[in-house]
Amino acid sequence: MERRTIGAGALEVGAVGLGCMPMSWAYSGSRQRGDESVRAVHGALDAGSTLLDTADMYGPFTNELLVGRGLKERRADAFVSTKVGLLVGEQHIVANGRPGYVKRACDASLRRLQTDVIDLYQLHREDPEVPVEETWGAMAELVQAGKVRALGLCAVGARGGRRSGGGLHDATIGLLKRVQQVFPVSAVEAELSVWSPEALESLLPWCEARGIGFLAAMPLGNGFLTGTLTPGEGFEPDDLRARHPRFTAEMMAANQPIVVGLRRLAARHGAEVTPAQVALAWILAQGRHVIPVPGTKHERWATQNAAAAALRLTPADLAEVAGLPGARGSWD
Numbered sequence: 001m002e003r004r005t006i007g008a009g010a011l012e013v014g015a016v017g018l019g020c021m022p023m024s025w026a027y028s029g030s031r032q033r034g035d036e037s038v039r040a041v042h043g044a045l046d047a048g049s050t051l052l053d054t055a056d057m058y059g060p061f062t063n064e065l066l067v068g069r070g071l072k073e074r075r076a077d078a079f080v081s082t083k084v085g086l087l088v089g090e091q092h093i094v095a096n097g098r099p100g101y102v103k104r105a106c107d108a109s110l111r112r113l114q115t116d117v118i119d120l121y122q123l124h125r126e127d128p129e130v131p132v133e134e135t136w137g138a139m140a141e142l143v144q145a146g147k148v149r150a151l152g153l154c155a156v157g158a159r160g161g162r163r164s165g166g167g168l169h170d171a172t173i174g175l176l177k178r179v180q181q182v183f184p185v186s187a188v189e190a191e192l193s194v195w196s197p198e199a200l201e202s203l204l205p206w207c208e209a210r211g212i213g214f215l216a217a218m219p220l221g222n223g224f225l226t227g228t229l230t231p232g233e234g235f236e237p238d239d240l241r242a243r244h245p246r247f248t249a250e251m252m253a254a255n256q257p258i259v260v261g262l263r264r265l266a267a268r269h270g271a272e273v274t275p276a277q278v279a280l281a282w283i284l285a286q287g288r289h290v291i292p293v294p295g296t297k298h299e300r301w302a303t304q305n306a307a308a309a310a311l312r313l314t315p316a317d318l319a320e321v322a323g324l325p326g327a328r329g330s331w332d
Helices: 034-047 062-071 099-113 132-144 159-164 170-180 203-209 221-226 249-254 256-269 275-284 299-310 315-322
Strands: 003-006 011-014 051-053 079-084 086-088 093-095 118-123 148-154 187-191 213-217 290-292
Touching (some): 003 290, 034 299, 051 062, 062 099, 079 099, 099 118, 118 132, 148 213, 221 256
Parallel strands (some): 051 079, 118 148
Antiparallel strands (some): 003 011, 086 093
16 A cells, blocks of 8 residues: 655555544444454555554543554554543543643553554643643653654544634644644644545645644545445434434435435446545545545455555546535534
8 A cells, every 4th residue: 555654753654544433432332343343453454554543532442442452463564543632421521631641541542552652642632721732741751751653633623613704723723833832743633525625725734834644534424425324224322423413314315416426436437446435535635644544343344445545536536526516414
């Protein structure tokens, strides 16, 4: 697989990563199987998808444990990214950016992942009660201690900016400017997909201008862009899509033209090419510093997603994607 670099430290990863969250968090709990998830990790690594993206809050904690199982005897093949800064309660999620907590959380993640170093340690969210410079400083000390190789930041949601009329990622860029004064940012993780292209406006160019890697989260639109979901089929209560405004039966039906367009492009490139691969190839075409991180718990999909790295969209293909209708949802 093509290799891409993250940050000024030139850390190399496969062009397509693996999002591990669905293995134990947020999607169809009854369909989660530990052994199948471990096979998905191995399949991704075999296909060249070296970046494994997890977080301590997924589960919580069980996702890192699963990834740790998958890393046994394969640690040298993987680039491990995990996150810190969010705590999961019974019915709520709260931020914790206190330096002491960050250091303890890192040690716990290292144990669960069964490794002595985290390749990319990301701040999941800023703690409003702790200056972000203090949180980032503690993370920088972990780099100096040899427990972490590089630091990253997860973007805050863009929908608030949409409502207020401001820049969609102004808050994230503001945070990035502050933490860059403390220690270099190697990567930013933010939503980017054919049906959520907002990061192209300012965040992605900001990162590109500074040599910062961009990890495209939810590159397949929470599964919608794969073309495998049926409007009205419904989701399990613990599935995040059961409460997502783009996954009502009405909105899924209204957004089908996006999938139809991706399927048409896929057919043009060959009978074996899928809409998901076209969606990932579109992200890869946005810049050499961009790495899509599609999430899955199945080896089949992990291997298929990795194959998107070999798909090259033409200028005409990219123009066709740009001409697809924008996604509709209850916030529009």
